[in-house]
Amino acid sequence: MPKQADNYLLFSMAIYSSWATMKKNNLRPKAKKVHRAQKTMGQAPGTITYLGKREGLKTVVNVLEYNETTFEHHKPGTLKQVVEHMDPPLISWIDIVGLSDEDFIGKLGKHFELNPLVMEDTVNTHQRPKIDEYDNYIFGVLKMLYLNDEKKLVWEHVALVLMKNCVLVFQELEDDVFSGVRERIQNKYGRIRLRGSDYLFFALIDAIVDHYFIILEYLSDQIEFLEEEVYKNPTENTAKEIQLLKKQVLKVRRWVSPVRELVNKLIDSEHPLITNDTKLFLRDAQDHCIEINESLQIYREMSMSLMEMYMTNMSNKMNEVMKVLTVMASIFIPLTFFAGIYGMNFEHMPELQWKYSYFVLWGFFVLIFLGMLIFFKKKGWL
Numbered sequence: 001m002p003k004q005a006d007n008y009l010l011f012s013m014a015i016y017s018s019w020a021t022m023k024k025n026n027l028r029p030k031a032k033k034v035h036r037a038q039k040t041m042g043q044a045p046g047t048i049t050y051l052g053k054r055e056g057l058k059t060v061v062n063v064l065e066y067n068e069t070t071f072e073h074h075k076p077g078t079l080k081q082v083v084e085h086m087d088p089p090l091i092s093w094i095d096i097v098g099l100s101d102e103d104f105i106g107k108l109g110k111h112f113e114l115n116p117l118v119m120e121d122t123v124n125t126h127q128r129p130k131i132d133e134y135d136n137y138i139f140g141v142l143k144m145l146y147l148n149d150e151k152k153l154v155w156e157h158v159a160l161v162l163m164k165n166c167v168l169v170f171q172e173l174e175d176d177v178f179s180g181v182r183e184r185i186q187n188k189y190g191r192i193r194l195r196g197s198d199y200l201f202f203a204l205i206d207a208i209v210d211h212y213f214i215i216l217e218y219l220s221d222q223i224e225f226l227e228e229e230v231y232k233n234p235t236e237n238t239a240k241e242i243q244l245l246k247k248q249v250l251k252v253r254r255w256v257s258p259v260r261e262l263v264n265k266l267i268d269s270e271h272p273l274i275t276n277d278t279k280l281f282l283r284d285a286q287d288h289c290i291e292i293n294e295s296l297q298i299y300r301e302m303s304m305s306l307m308e309m310y311m312t313n314m315s316n317k318m319n320e321v322m323k324v325l326t327v328m329a330s331i332f333i334p335l336t337f338f339a340g341i342y343g344m345n346f347e348h349m350p351e352l353q354w355k356y357s358y359f360v361l362w363g364f365f366v367l368i369f370l371g372m373l374i375f376f377k378k379k380g381w382l
Helices: 002-024 036-040 079-084 102-111 116-122 179-187 197-232 236-268 276-341 357-379
Strands: 060-066 071-074 091-097 130-133 138-147 153-163 166-171
Touching: 060 179, 071 179, 079 102, 091 197, 102 116, 116 138, 116 153, 130 236, 138 197, 138 236, 153 197, 153 236, 166 197, 179 197, 197 236, 197 276, 236 276, 276 357
Parallel strands: 091 166
Antiparallel strands: 060 071, 060 091, 130 138, 138 153, 153 166
16 A cells, blocks of 8 residues: 555656646647548548648639640639530640539539549548559549749649540649640640640659659758768757658658559550550650659668768767866876875975975976876877
């Protein structure tokens, strides 16, 4: 019983200590974060539930229609207008910006007869990149990475649906990496106006993959900057920046690595919507994916070694400080010894009666000090 009382007392003291520390630092216990994926618990598979951080954005639709001689750009406001602007002889690129309007996304999926599981993955921003093949269309999910105006990394969920003479693109924000594709379509650059919807599907994936190289350059610059900082003047803030870099590299690797599997599946596909000519271009994207994955693996190892370098340099700096303190202590130990001897209160100490004993003792102290400095200097300890 006394032992239980002691345990209770120690537990109470620990609780009080934690409360006092939080009160002193003006801290409050944080509420447990509820994951957005819990919104789907208990729902039937295929239920359209937007899982993302960009809620409340108005859904905007842009339609580009083209062939070798014709180009049209429309901004329909309703689903009916979207359907009216689709002309089968032309290739249609329907770009849906904003995924939080679940009702509109659901109606659009029903009109194009898309599987409910496809529509569920379309608005699930946590979905891993993948490719699914159906009888009349091919569905793909990717992560679009780019740098905003503040040079900060932005990742955006993108879903693509390839159909005959049509490509549906679902994205969260108006900013994207498809400006080059739009320019090629509008100004008749390259071969995109001469080919079918499968080439448009490839061009959009290729634009996403090409921008991964920009992210790799950004990560490379961050690693080089932190390497110099670790070698020259590491601080506590350096450790925080290294940790943030590690998280970014792991996040980029998580979203980018599966794209290689996605492209491989398109190359090996026997779906009639993917022509052999387009597969030749997909092999080029495959090479890019291999290069990107290899670079990401290197950056991952480099980012992890940065923390080891930081800890090593901080340890070396601590060792230098300890060496200086040890040298100073070694110098003052003999001086303290003699000062202690002549600080004793004995009456019969012959040196105390000598007229020049004080000055001789000071000279002796100086000689010891200089002699030890010279000795440590020769040893390379200073």
